Amino acid sequence: MSAPTTATPVPQPAAPAKPLLAVRDVTLRFGGLTSLDHVDLTVDRGAILAVIGPNGAGKTSLFNCLTGVYTPQLGTIEFTADGTTTQLVTGSARRRRSRKPHVVNRIGVARTFQNIRLFAALSAFDNVKIAAETRHRTGPVGAMLGLPNARANDAKTDALTEELLDFVALRSVADEVASSLSYGVQRRLEIARALATSPSLLLLDEPAAGTNPTEKRELERLIRRINTERGVTVLLIEHDMRLVMSVADEVTVLNFGKVIARGRPAQVQRDPAVVEAYLGTADE
Amino acid sequence: MSHVGGLPIRVRRSRKVDPRLVRLFGWLVLGALLRLMTVTAEGTSTDHLLVIDAAFKSTALIGWLVAGLVVWVLTELWHARKVGALVTARTTGVRQQWHAVAGRALSRRAALLAVVVAAIVLPQFLSEFYQRVLVDQVAVFVLLAVGLNVVVGWAGLLDLGYVAFFAIGAYTCAYFTGALPVTPLFTLNPFVVLPVAVVVCLVAGLLLGAPTLRLRGDYLAIVTLGFHEIVQLFLVNKNNWTGGNQGVSRPVPHFTINLLGIHYKWTLASLPYWFLFIGMLAIVVILFSRLEHSKVGRSWTAVREDEVAAAANGVPTVKYKLMAFAIGASTSGLAGVLYASRLGYINPASFPVVLSISVLSYVIFGGMGSIIGVIAGSALLTFLPAVFQEQNIVRQEDIPMWIGAILVTMMLFRPQGLIPSRRRKRELRLASEGVADADAMSEAPEGRTG
Numbered sequence: 001m002s003a004p005t006t007a008t009p010v011p012q013p014a015a016p017a018k019p020l021l022a023v024r025d026v027t028l029r030f031g032g033l034t035s036l037d038h039v040d041l042t043v044d045r046g047a048i049l050a051v052i053g054p055n056g057a058g059k060t061s062l063f064n065c066l067t068g069v070y071t072p073q074l075g076t077i078e079f080t081a082d083g084t085t086t087q088l089v090t091g092s093a094r095r096r097r098s099r100k101p102h103v104v105n106r107i108g109v110a111r112t113f114q115n116i117r118l119f120a121a122l123s124a125f126d127n128v129k130i131a132a133e134t135r136h137r138t139g140p141v142g143a144m145l146g147l148p149n150a151r152a153n154d155a156k157t158d159a160l161t162e163e164l165l166d167f168v169a170l171r172s173v174a175d176e177v178a179s180s181l182s183y184g185v186q187r188r189l190e191i192a193r194a195l196a197t198s199p200s201l202l203l204l205d206e207p208a209a210g211t212n213p214t215e216k217r218e219l220e221r222l223i224r225r226i227n228t229e230r231g232v233t234v235l236l237i238e239h240d241m242r243l244v245m246s247v248a249d250e251v252t253v254l255n256f257g258k259v260i261a262r263g264r265p266a267q268v269q270r271d272p273a274v275v276e277a278y279l280g281t282a283d284e
Numbered sequence: 285m286s287h288v289g290g291l292p293i294r295v296r297r298s299r300k301v302d303p304r305l306v307r308l309f310g311w312l313v314l315g316a317l318l319r320l321m322t323v324t325a326e327g328t329s330t331d332h333l334l335v336i337d338a339a340f341k342s343t344a345l346i347g348w349l350v351a352g353l354v355v356w357v358l359t360e361l362w363h364a365r366k367v368g369a370l371v372t373a374r375t376t377g378v379r380q381q382w383h384a385v386a387g388r389a390l391s392r393r394a395a396l397l398a399v400v401v402a403a404i405v406l407p408q409f410l411s412e413f414y415q416r417v418l419v420d421q422v423a424v425f426v427l428l429a430v431g432l433n434v435v436v437g438w439a440g441l442l443d444l445g446y447v448a449f450f451a452i453g454a455y456t457c458a459y460f461t462g463a464l465p466v467t468p469l470f471t472l473n474p475f476v477v478l479p480v481a482v483v484v485c486l487v488a489g490l491l492l493g494a495p496t497l498r499l500r501g502d503y504l505a506i507v508t509l510g511f512h513e514i515v516q517l518f519l520v521n522k523n524n525w526t527g528g529n530q531g532v533s534r535p536v537p538h539f540t541i542n543l544l545g546i547h548y549k550w551t552l553a554s555l556p557y558w559f560l561f562i563g564m565l566a567i568v569v570i571l572f573s574r575l576e577h578s579k580v581g582r583s584w585t586a587v588r589e590d591e592v593a594a595a596a597n598g599v600p601t602v603k604y605k606l607m608a609f610a611i612g613a614s615t616s617g618l619a620g621v622l623y624a625s626r627l628g629y630i631n632p633a634s635f636p637v638v639l640s641i642s643v644l645s646y647v648i649f650g651g652m653g654s655i656i657g658v659i660a661g662s663a664l665l666t667f668l669p670a671v672f673q674e675q676n677i678v679r680q681e682d683i684p685m686w687i688g689a690i691l692v693t694m695m696l697f698r699p700q701g702l703i704p705s706r707r708r709k710r711e712l713r714l715a716s717e718g719v720a721d722a723d724a725m726s727e728a729p730e731g732r733t734g
Contacts, residue, residue, distance in 0.1 A: 067596060069592070100595070100600075101592075101595035101596050102595045102596075102598050102599055102600045102601065105595070105596060105597060105598035106598055110596075110597070111596055113592075113593065113596075117590050117592065117593035117596075118590075118593070119585065119586050119589045119590060119593065119594075120589065120590075120710075120711075120714050121585075121589060121707050121708075121710035121711040121714055122582075122585060122586075122589070122707065126582060126585075129582065130582045130583060130585075130586045130594070130597065130599065131597040131598060131599075133579040133582065133583070134583075134597065134598035134599055134600075135598070136579070138578070138579045138580075139580075140575060140580050140607055140611065143574060143575050143578030143579060143580045143581075144571040144572075144574050144575050144578075145571075145574075146574055150578070150579075153579070154578070154579070157579075177710060179710075179714055193597060194597065196597075197597055197598045
């Protein structure tokens with residue numbers, strides 16, 4: 001086909017650009033408990049978006065729906081990257097299925113965990129390298145025979161790993177065992193590991209939990225750099241209001257599984273519903 | 285030890301016996317008990333104390349007590365050495381430690397070379413009996429253990445039906461060499477059967493793994509156990525194909541080479557088979573150790589340590605588990621071909637479930653995840669019993685008991701195995717501290733995502 005037809009995907013600027021992530025009407029129940037109640041969320045390319053809400057509001061459940069750990073009973077999740085749109089929840093109404101976590105990761109969604117989940121017995125370097133390697137096609141035969149292709153891939157991942165460790169300023173602890181690192185450092189390492197899969201969207205689940213004020217300021221800078229230098233869109237769950245207010249372009253507030261407010265940080269902060277549900281009762 | 289405390293403390297202190305003496309007493313009691321367990325006299329209806337008499341009123345008891353004493357001295361020295369090492373480690377600088385590490389790597393390589401040379405040279409000086417043990421027991425089990433290590437040690441999956449693939453390999457060999465009642469499509473030299481059996485077992489591993497690897501822990505173990513039963517029942521009951529309980533109808537031929545002017549025929553002599561086995565083993569070990577330090581090996585570690593995190597970072601966990609399963613199965617099949625051709629005769633009884641468990645225990649004894657450890661462990665646990673049996677120190681039917689005792693002792697004092705892999709050792713330590721996970725089986729699919 002030489003002449004472009006309407007059926008072929010046209011370059012993005014021309015089309016009404018789909019958002020990177022569109023969550024529509026997502027409902028997740030565990031038995032009688034409704035964890036997410038008709039949640040809508042749109043993440044635009046290049047933004048830093050925060051999801052806040054009191055404990056048990058369904059923030060992590062939302063992340064788990066996005067990354068294929070849970071399957072919501074209702075609603076659609078649409079992810080658009082590199083011109084292709086993928087439905088993250090598929091199947092009929094009777095038998096709904098989420099994309100497998102590794103598939104979700106492959107199409108460009110990376111995440112970190114609320115309670116750090118590094119490969120504790122491996123070095124910092126290997127932690128990042130494992131994630132970077134999943135992007136290459138080296139198989140067992142290539143690895144066993146040490147084929148040129150496998151070696152080239154290995155060298156490439158080594159380079160990427162080093163670059164990322166530099167990016168989060170952890171080059172000096174590359175050979176340390178992950179479990180021996182301090183909490184804040186482990187958080188940064190987990191972010192580096194997530195970035196190693198070259199995502200378009202990075203989900204950070206309470207990255208500032210358990211870090212000290214200095215580390216929080218570093219984290220703030222790191223999140224901005226991830227956004228600007230690497231062009232990664234960031235979706236962030238956070239309790240630390242200072243961090244959220246300074247780093248996020250937009251804030252969505254969840255309470256009992258429902259979206260109760262969204263908007264610019266300053267706007268949300270003044271919203272009476274939010275104040276009542278969250279800020280008013282928080283100790284901060 | 286100064287007695288600065290009050291009176292009650294001093295009383296308690298003064299009654300405390302030196303732990304070393306307690307340990308000595310323990311070892312001596314253990315020696316006496318072992319003497320009692322290994323006594324060959326059998327009781328009669330009139331003399332109820334005959335066994336005890338025979339055990340303790342003989343000079344053999346002294347031997348056991350001396351053995352206990354020797355073990356005590358060795359363990360105390362070991363303790364002292366460890367304490368000493370701790371002290372020196374604190375005082376030596378980084379540079380010295382680096383030298384020590386470099387030296388260790390060098391000496392490791394030298395030790396490896398020495399073992400290989402010994403494996404080639406030494407068996408020639410052994411008697412025919414020991415040569416036979418080396419081939420029929422040591423070589424077969426080492427190969428099996430190295431394969432099972434991929435499944436258990438690297439991917440962290442518990443496979444209790446491992447020997448089923450050994451049987452499939454052996455019967456594949458029997459089929460393609462025309463030893464079974466059915467006429468094969470084409471007859472092959474055992475050498476050519478090797479890759480065929482590897483592929484057959486690979487496929488069998490995939491067939492078993494695909495539906496079952498989503499299961500976890502105990503469930504997977506039960507399914508593999510069931511798979512073993514299915515294979516064995518098939519071999520027993522499909523008389524007209526497999527020869528049933530009688531086994532193969534014609535002997536499985538030996539290996540022959542007829543290539544590029546080289547003509548060689550393996551015979552009943554053990555030594556040529558030994559070289560064949562260690563040749564195969566060398567190939568497998570080289571391939572596997574490359575695998576261990578590659579993307580595949582690292583991905584296995586990731587799956588083993590934290591399946592949820594691995595999947596969230598793009599590792600297709602089921603695919604990697606399946607891969608480990610298939611690679612293990614094909615190694616087992618390879619061993620099966622060698623075994624069938626070496627013995628010439630196989631029947632379903634050659635592949636009992638106990639064999640799977642033995643191989644598993646060798647892997648655990650040697651040190652899960654460490655190729656060298658697994659080789660050393662399985663070689664020791666297969667060769668030593670034969671030596672003891674030949675020297676009439678231990679009776680054949682007691683051997684499983686001894687191996688069991690050794691395993692229990694090992695798990696109590698050195699759960700990481702004889703020569704553990706560094707990663708595995710760290711994992712075990714972290715798991716015991718409750719920080720991390722040491723296998724791919726103990727966690728719910730959603731995990732602790734909070």
